[in-house]
Amino acid sequence: MASPTPLQGTELVDCARANAKQGIETAARQCGFGEDLNGFSQALKQACESMNLQVKELSELITDDEMILQMGKGEIVAPDSASEL
Template identity: 45%
Template sequence: MASETPLTGVVLIDCARANAERGLAIATKQCGYGDDTESFQAALKSACSDMGVDIEGLSDLLESTQQPTRPIGIEVAPETKSDL
C-alpha cells in the first residue's frame, strides 16, 4: 500500500529497501513521492546521510543476497547420477 504522504527518515529507508528490487518508479510511488523520482532520491540520500550511510542510489539498498554475485570456489559433483 502506497503512502499518502512522502515518507522521511528511517521509515523512508525501510520502505525504499522493501521496494528496491521492484525498481525506482515503484519505490518512489510506494514511499509517497508519486512520480517525483528526483525528490524521492534526494530524500533517500538525505535520510541515509543522517544515519551516516552514503549511497549512490536505490540499488545500494538491495541486500547482498539480492545483488548478483559470482560464486566463490568450485562445484564438486559426479559427472552422472550413476557415479555417486
C-alpha cells in the same frame, strides 16, 4: 500499500529498501512521492546521510542476502525463532 504522504528518515529508507528490486518508479510511488523521482532521490539521500549510510543508487539498498536469493544461487537457512537454534 503506498504511503499517502512522503515518508522521511528511517521509514523512507526502510520503504525504499523493501521496494528497491522493483525499481525507482515503484519505490518512489510506494514511499509516497508519486512520480516525483527527483524529490524521492533527494529525500532518500538525505535520510541515508543522516543514518551514516553511503548510498549513491537505490540498488545499493538491496542486501547481499537478497541479491543471492534473487539470482537463485542460494538460500538463507535460519531457525524460525531464536529459541529454535
